[in-house]
Amino acid sequence: MPGKTNKSNNPPPPAAGAASEEPPVVPLQRRCGTMAVHYRHLHSDPDYLRARAASETHYSAIVQGRRALARVGVTTIPVVVHVLFNTAQQNLSNAQIQSQIDVMNHDYRKTNPDVASAPAAFAPLAADARIQFTLATVDPNGAATTGITRTQTNSASFSDNDAMKSSATGGHDAWPRDKYLNIWTVPRLTSPQGDLLGYAQFPGGNAATDGVVILHSAFGTNGTAAAPFNLGRTATHEVGHWLNLHHIWGDDNNACTGSDLVADTPNQAGPNFGKPAFPHVTCNNGPNGDMFMNYMDYVDDAAMFLFTTGQVTRLQASLDSDRPTLGSSTSATSPILDTPVGTLKFGDDAPVTLKFRDDVPPPSLKFRDDGPPPSLKFRDDSPPSLKFRDDSPPSLKFRDDIPKLKITDDGIPQGPGGFGPGPGPLGAAFAGSGRTSAAPFVLSTPHHSMAWVQMFPQAAAEAVNSAEDQLRQYEEVLEQYGQADSAGQLSSAERQAAESIYADYASLVAEYRQLTGS
Amino acid sequence: MILIVSTPGDEHALAVQAELSRRKAQSKLLDLSEFPQNLGLSIRYKAGEGSFAFGCEGSSLDLEECGAIWWRRPQQPQISSDILRTTHRHFAFNESVEALQGLWHALQPFWINDPARDYVAQRKVYQLRVAQEVGLTVPETLITNCTRAAGDFVRQQGAGRVIYKSFSALENEWRETRLLAENEVQLLDNVRYAPVIFQEYIEASVDLRVTVVGAQIFAAAVHSQDTAYKVDCRIDISNARIEAVELPPDIQEKLLSLMGAMGLVYGAIDMRRTPDGRYIFLEINPAGQWLFIEHYSKQPITAALASKLLEHDR
Numbered sequence: 001m002p003g004k005t006n007k008s009n010n011p012p013p014p015a016a017g018a019a020s021e022e023p024p025v026v027p028l029q030r031r032c033g034t035m036a037v038h039y040r041h042l043h044s045d046p047d048y049l050r051a052r053a054a055s056e057t058h059y060s061a062i063v064q065g066r067r068a069l070a071r072v073g074v075t076t077i078p079v080v081v082h083v084l085f086n087t088a089q090q091n092l093s094n095a096q097i098q099s100q101i102d103v104m105n106h107d108y109r110k111t112n113p114d115v116a117s118a119p120a121a122f123a124p125l126a127a128d129a130r131i132q133f134t135l136a137t138v139d140p141n142g143a144a145t146t147g148i149t150r151t152q153t154n155s156a157s158f159s160d161n162d163a164m165k166s167s168a169t170g171g172h173d174a175w176p177r178d179k180y181l182n183i184w185t186v187p188r189l190t191s192p193q194g195d196l197l198g199y200a201q202f203p204g205g206n207a208a209t210d211g212v213v214i215l216h217s218a219f220g221t222n223g224t225a226a227a228p229f230n231l232g233r234t235a236t237h238e239v240g241h242w243l244n245l246h247h248i249w250g251d252d253n254n255a256c257t258g259s260d261l262v263a264d265t266p267n268q269a270g271p272n273f274g275k276p277a278f279p280h281v282t283c284n285n286g287p288n289g290d291m292f293m294n295y296m297d298y299v300d301d302a303a304m305f306l307f308t309t310g311q312v313t314r315l316q317a318s319l320d321s322d323r324p325t326l327g328s329s330t331s332a333t334s335p336i337l338d339t340p341v342g343t344l345k346f347g348d349d350a351p352v353t354l355k356f357r358d359d360v361p362p363p364s365l366k367f368r369d370d371g372p373p374p375s376l377k378f379r380d381d382s383p384p385s386l387k388f389r390d391d392s393p394p395s396l397k398f399r400d401d402i403p404k405l406k407i408t409d410d411g412i413p414q415g416p417g418g419f420g421p422g423p424g425p426l427g428a429a430f431a432g433s434g435r436t437s438a439a440p441f442v443l444s445t446p447h448h449s450m451a452w453v454q455m456f457p458q459a460a461a462e463a464v465n466s467a468e469d470q471l472r473q474y475e476e477v478l479e480q481y482g483q484a485d486s487a488g489q490l491s492s493a494e495r496q497a498a499e500s501i502y503a504d505y506a507s508l509v510a511e512y513r514q515l516t517g518s
Numbered sequence: 519m520i521l522i523v524s525t526p527g528d529e530h531a532l533a534v535q536a537e538l539s540r541r542k543a544q545s546k547l548l549d550l551s552e553f554p555q556n557l558g559l560s561i562r563y564k565a566g567e568g569s570f571a572f573g574c575e576g577s578s579l580d581l582e583e584c585g586a587i588w589w590r591r592p593q594q595p596q597i598s599s600d601i602l603r604t605t606h607r608h609f610a611f612n613e614s615v616e617a618l619q620g621l622w623h624a625l626q627p628f629w630i631n632d633p634a635r636d637y638v639a640q641r642k643v644y645q646l647r648v649a650q651e652v653g654l655t656v657p658e659t660l661i662t663n664c665t666r667a668a669g670d671f672v673r674q675q676g677a678g679r680v681i682y683k684s685f686s687a688l689e690n691e692w693r694e695t696r697l698l699a700e701n702e703v704q705l706l707d708n709v710r711y712a713p714v715i716f717q718e719y720i721e722a723s724v725d726l727r728v729t730v731v732g733a734q735i736f737a738a739a740v741h742s743q744d745t746a747y748k749v750d751c752r753i754d755i756s757n758a759r760i761e762a763v764e765l766p767p768d769i770q771e772k773l774l775s776l777m778g779a780m781g782l783v784y785g786a787i788d789m790r791r792t793p794d795g796r797y798i799f800l801e802i803n804p805a806g807q808w809l810f811i812e813h814y815s816k817q818p819i820t821a822a823l824a825s826k827l828l829e830h831d832r
């Protein structure tokens with residue numbers, strides 16, 4: 001698609017040495033540089049490696065049902081577009097930039113009209129990603145902005161080496177990634193494999209290079225945007241990577257062994273190009289074949305139009321763990337306030353551990369679905385206030401303004417059984433009737449140092465979560481005893497049981513304090 | 519093709535894959551928890567020939583093309599939640615495990631480490647015996663569920679001179695190696711519920727983490743005695759100074775003999791050097807981590823592992 005020029009503006013003079021006569025290079029096929037960049041960072045940046053691993057661990061906890069997504073509503077992400085132009089034509093108009101934002105707002109809310117053309121087999125999987133984008137109105141210094149920076153550069157061409165992300169190398173510095181999605185548009189984008197439409201940096205990398213890069217002629221739907229990449233889907237695809245989505249075929253060179261780590265996308269051999277005919281069967285994935293209409297395939301803009309429910313879970317999980325402070329949530333209500341925590345449900349559903357996954361289905365979520373991601377919770381040094389925390393054992397103190405005992409059918413309410421993560425008496429669950437469980441020697445002794453939490457932050461966070469769950473359950477049980485007691489309904493055997501439960505509760509509180517350093 | 523059996527979240531696998539890709543070598547990460555739900559397996563025997571492939575048809579991963587397999591962090595098969603009945607789930611699980619285990623034994627790639635060797639090498643009881651046989655010094659040890667024997671061992675060693683540790687390290691029930699405290703002696707009765715490893719406490723001038731890749735030995739000193747927790751160098755590792763060191767030739771020789779006797783290509787060995795200069799073997803982790811060492815010691819362990827795999831790539 002050569003020679004498209006914008007004659008309406010006065011083009012700024014071409015920079016010295018710029019090849020202004022060269023027609024824009026439009027790759028014939030989609031090619032994205034994200035995986036090559038991913039490997040480069042993996043190799044050079046141990047922090048990236050660690051962040052990637054932590055992100056996958058968080059995601060697997062979500063998939064297995066051990067943790068729930070924190071953001072329930074729609075997240076609005078401020079965007080800054082850094083326009084890097086060598087020729088005046090590449091200095092994209094505001095209208096072209098806004099057209100790109102509009103496309104993403106349709107694609108990430110499943111309001112794009114073409115989603116209706118999904119094959120019947122895949123249509124039910126198409127999902128609302130619950131993200132919208134808006135050009136930033138405030139810059140990092142707090143001043144008003146259009147959300148667009150414009151930089152004339154001497155570079156007629158950039159490569160996937162991130163040079164466009166620094167003013168020192170002919171680009172523009174990134175804005176802080178905890179507040180903005182950075183998008184750079186470039187005159188040309190090359191790689192050893194050939195010209196690219198764009199590339200993204202997966203979550204967890206260097207803040208200075210966080211964001212996505214898009215070829216100017218694959219950006220938006222008007223101006224310099226050129227068919228077949230003139231429907232804005234390159235940015236939809238790259239932002240998908242930026243939110244942790246992999247290519248739908250699993251980047252395994254047609255081996256059928258790779259996975260995009262999302263369960264509801266079919267196994268697929270390799271990328272599809274152009275506008276494939278349905279179905280295209282590979283990897284024994286008939287009768288419906290590849291989900292080539294997915295944004296994370298390599299088809300032309302007109303042929304891609306959906307994310308799946310599984311992909312939405314993955315990108316939302318990534319928002320929670322990798323970009324917790326980014327964007328504002330439009331959800332009206334807070335799940336923390338709305339979820340009743342008082343429901344007593346004594347679980348025999350022990351949490352699944354990472355190392356010894358047996359083949360039982362993942363445990364159902366109990367009280368876990370209401371907090372911020374555990375990493376945040378763990379860093380927070382003021383633990384949630386707990387009613388009985390300040391009462392010291394051994395004296396049993398109940399509030400005396402409590403209504404009647406709720407549980408009467410089963411007699412004595414039982415404490416939570418089968419504790420999962422956590423040190424010492426966390427494992428010493430009582431099995432009801434106030435009988436204390438025995439514990440193996442090593443688990444019957446407490447940790448001698450809490451330095452282990454640095455080594456296993458994930459496990460420590462789980463222990464904190466689990467302790468909080470258990471404390472809530474204990475409190476519920478104790479409150480019921482208290483109600484019964486103040487109503488004069490507690491037999492001496494029941495009172496004994498209550499005191500035993502209270503003793504366990506007190507030791508759990510002590511451990512909780514040790515865990516949280518409170 | 520180099521095959522890495524692990525999980526997508528394994529940073530060590532990621533590091534080695536990045537190194538392999540830098541050297542233009544093909545590698546694949548195989549997450550066995552994808553089997554059998556999302557990962558096909560086809561094993562065929564016909565007319566005197568056998569073939570082994572992941573994938574059901576067409577393009578698939580021919581395991582005969584995998585010259586080297588890194589048995590890094592194998593996962594259990596995950597059974598479809600469509601199966602509700604427990605006995606049916608167990609059956610599906612067992613069948614999946616059987617097919618895979620047979621497969622690994624049927625293949626003849628270069629292994630790091632051979633799964634059967636890896637399985638045996640993880641056993642702490644076995645490790646101590648082999649270590650002693652190759653001439654390494656091990657701490658005086660009692661592994662028992664006899665409460666009286668445990669009490670006697672504690673008395674003989676003397677107060678504050680006994681550490682205890684567990685065989686397994688569940689992520690959610692993790693316990694550091696600990697010095698038996700006075701007030702824990704009364705809990706020794708709980709030993710009858712599960713056996714415990716008791717050992718004489720070895721005082722350290724430094725802890726040593728020795729990573730062996732083939733015939734290459736990367737020894738690092740972990741200055742655990744400057745940290746908040748002197749008994750177990752792992753637990754305050756972020757505050758420990760870590761640096762590359764040389765081991766005496768006779769210790770190097772014995773460690774290589776140990777690797778040979780256990781049939782391991784890779785192993786991470788924990789040792790202590792005592793204030794009077796003796797080297798004491800504590801344990802070996804056949805799939806132990808090294809990035810936390812490499813980061814500080816700058817020893818090229820990732821590169822060495824990649825090279826070892828590449829030597830046998832086809």
Ligand SMILES: [Zn+2]
Binds near residue numbers: 032033034238241
């Ligand atoms: Zn891509």
